[in-house]
Structure formats: C-alpha cells, structure tokens
Amino acid sequence: MAVTRDGIPVRVWCWPGNTGDSALIRQVKDDMRDWTLSKIVWVADRGFSSERNRRYLRQGDHAYIIGEKLRSDSPEIKAALSRQGRYTTIAANMRVKEVKVSETERFVICHNPxxxxxxxxxxxxxxxxxxxxxxxxxxxxxxxxxxxxxxxxxxxxxxxxxxxxxxxxxxxxxxxxxxxxNLDGKYLLRCSDPHLSAADIAVGYKQLLEVERGWRDMKQILDLRPVCHRLEERIRAHVVLCWLALLLIRIIETTTGDTWHNIRRDLQRLHVGTFTGPTGLFRQRSDLSKPQQDLFAKLAIPTPKQMIELAPTSR
Structure with a gap:
C-alpha cells in the first residue's frame, strides 16, 4: 500500500501469496515511477530486512525504514541495543532514541510505555x-x-x-x-535516509502498523472477513473494498485529529428509537452529545434529523 506522509492511502497492490519480494518491489517501483514523486520512503517489517532487499530499495535515490528483530544474533542489533542514551518523548505513548552503529545506516530505538x-x-x-x-x-x-x-x-x-x-x-x-x-515496549528501526529526524522515522514506521491495524479492522470491525473467492478479480475487488474503507477512516482521523477507535465509540452512542401509540408511530434520534456535535462539525456533515419518521394511524 502507498500512503502519503499523513498516512492517507493512495494506492494498493495485491499479488499471489507465493510472489517473491524482489518481484513485487520491482513492480511497485515501476508503477510509482510514473507518478514522478520527489521522494519515496519504503516502510517494511523485518521480513524485508535482508541485505539484498535493502540494497535494492536504495536504488534510484529511494530510502527505507525497516523494523528489525530485537531477538537477533546480528552484531549490529546487539550493538544498537547496548548503546546508552536518553529517550526523547514524541507522543504520549512513544519515546525514541537514535544510536550510532553504522556509517551508512541509522538505528532508532522506539519505546512505548x-x-x-x-x-x-x-x-x-x-x-x-x-x-x-x-x-x-x-x-x-x-x-x-x-x-x-x-x-x-x-x-x-x-x-x-x-x-x-x-x-x-x-x-x-x-x-x-x-x-x-530490557526489551519491554521496544522495537528497533533501521533507516537509510540521512535527513529524516528520529521522530519522523518512528512516525513513518508507525504508519505501517496503522495500515496493518486497518486491515484487521476491515476484517473484524466491519466484518469483511476472509472469503474463499474463486476468481482473481473477486479477490482484488475484496482488497479494494477494504482499501476504500481504510481511506475513509484515515480521512476522518486526519480531519478530526482523533483516532478511529474514539470516533467510533462516540458515534455508536447515537441511536434511533421507535415509539408507537394509539395515534401512530414515530422514529426519533437520541440527543447529540458534545463530542458528537464536534465530530459532525469538523467533518462538515449535516447533523441527522431529529425526527426520522412520522406515521399517523389511519382511520
């Protein structure tokens, strides 16, 4: 998935499960070349951290941010974890510390209390x-x-x-x-870009975690669970539907400055009640709370009508 710096998804790809890393990287690089972007930063998990993949990702002035396995025998990883230094708080639940290990790559330790x-x-x-x-x-x-x-x-x-x-x-x-x-709440990032700040590196990798969380949300919260599709176009359509839902979520989050978890919790408290009596039936929404009013205002969405339906009894 390709996302903007703010985490807005702009493109999605999917391949058969047995596609090799190098093949999909080549296709994505070719497709993104047509967009004439000034800079592309690849964000990947530790499955892409081989030296061959890292070397390929750096071609064409591109950069990468890759999560590393903390429980590793790699001398670089051990050296990074052993370096002393002070953490800098960049968010309520995120602290970062850059450590000097290599002359060509940067290592950032992130800590989530x-x-x-x-x-x-x-x-x-x-x-x-x-x-x-x-x-x-x-x-x-x-x-x-x-x-x-x-x-x-x-x-x-x-x-x-x-x-x-x-x-x-x-x-x-x-x-x-x-x-x-000593590893509680920590993860280690490797980056090839000399200009990104340690905070930008951490936020960039967090976008990958948010994308993965978005896929889980699509399958669980929206009940778009995996389906045994028979045709390839149906598989791709399923992925695109998930991507569109994720796009809407990200737009809502960036517009309101809040997480989808909190937004959904507030909106789920909005209900419609159905009332019946001798004179007929009517449906009315519950009163809007202050958080709900603020959400509708930030998203420029008209508030739902208070009276949804009014059906007098026919005589």
Whole structure:
C-alpha cells in the first residue's frame, strides 16, 4: 500500500501469496515511477530486512525504514541495543532514541510505555503458567521429565523462559527474564535516509502498523472477513473494498485529529428509537452529545434529523 506522509492511502497492490519480494518491489517501483514523486520512503517489517532487499530499495535515490528483530544474533542489533542514551518523548505513548552503529545506516530505538506494561504483564502470566507446569517435576522420572520438557517446547512463549540444569532438572531462567524485561515496549528501526529526524522515522514506521491495524479492522470491525473467492478479480475487488474503507477512516482521523477507535465509540452512542401509540408511530434520534456535535462539525456533515419518521394511524 502507498500512503502519503499523513498516512492517507493512495494506492494498493495485491499479488499471489507465493510472489517473491524482489518481484513485487520491482513492480511497485515501476508503477510509482510514473507518478514522478520527489521522494519515496519504503516502510517494511523485518521480513524485508535482508541485505539484498535493502540494497535494492536504495536504488534510484529511494530510502527505507525497516523494523528489525530485537531477538537477533546480528552484531549490529546487539550493538544498537547496548548503546546508552536518553529517550526523547514524541507522543504520549512513544519515546525514541537514535544510536550510532553504522556509517551508512541509522538505528532508532522506539519505546512505548503502555506496550512495556503490557509486555511485562504477559510475561508474568507466562512465567506463572510455566512455574505451575514444572512444580514437582524434580520427583518425576527422567523419562517423564523429558516428556514434560518436550510438551513445553511446543509452546514458544513458555519454552523461552525454561532452563534445564546439568542434572536435567527444570527451572525458570531468571537471566532470560531479565533480558526480556530490557526489551519491554521496544522495537528497533533501521533507516537509510540521512535527513529524516528520529521522530519522523518512528512516525513513518508507525504508519505501517496503522495500515496493518486497518486491515484487521476491515476484517473484524466491519466484518469483511476472509472469503474463499474463486476468481482473481473477486479477490482484488475484496482488497479494494477494504482499501476504500481504510481511506475513509484515515480521512476522518486526519480531519478530526482523533483516532478511529474514539470516533467510533462516540458515534455508536447515537441511536434511533421507535415509539408507537394509539395515534401512530414515530422514529426519533437520541440527543447529540458534545463530542458528537464536534465530530459532525469538523467533518462538515449535516447533523441527522431529529425526527426520522412520522406515521399517523389511519382511520
């Protein structure tokens, strides 16, 4: 999906699931070349972070922002996470810190305090669940203990915190817990543009997260769930419908300066009541709250009529 700096989607593509990265990148670059844009910044997740992909994305004066895997053996990633420095707050739930690792690329660590609390809470639950599983395992036979270990290995979230002693006993890995706590609420970005600020890099990557959230919203909130289409044109039509709905959401968000989650919550409180009596039937909307009035005003939408229908009883 192509979006503007403000996050407005302007174009969407879709391919068969087995299409290689290089093929889709080439097509998008060719299509966007016709638009004669002054600058294109590619924003991708860690699936695109191979050196070959990064080199291709930089061709033609383009730049990229790519999310990196924090739990990586890469020397660059380890170096970036070990660098000291102070975070700069750029939003209520976002802090950024740029670290010097490479002469050709920039690395920005982003920290979400709300996300950190959520990560810590999930880890506490996982550790409690793991502790419950291994309690009393010291008394089991070697074979039974091996079976329990094999069962835990099928659950990556639990297995991550499991330690096996030289004697084969199962324990909670406290060193791993400490290492994971250092990653709470964080994600690492790699950028090739020397001119973007650290805040712009973080906001640019957040647009990718917003696009992915938009696709989930289309499938869940609007109930446009995946359908087993038989024809390719129907698949593409389905994607375009999702894209159009996302376009409307983004226009509403940028116009009102609020999130779609809050806007939807306020609008869902607007109801129409149906009243019947001896003289007939009428339908009337509920009184508009102040947030609802402000939304209609910002979007330049006429407020709904208070009296929707009036049907006297025929005599």
């Amino acid at each position: 709300d996300g950190a609390e959520r990560d810590a809470h999930i880890r506490t639950q996982l550790i409690a669940q793991l502790q419950e599983l291994i309690d009393g395992s010291d008394t089991l036979s070697v074979m039974k203990r091996g079976e329990l270990r094999g069962k835990i290995s099928t659950k990556p979230g639990l297995h991550r915190f499991l330690r096996v002693t030289p004697g084969g006993l199962l324990r909670i890995d406290k060193a791993k817990i400490k290492a994971e706590a």
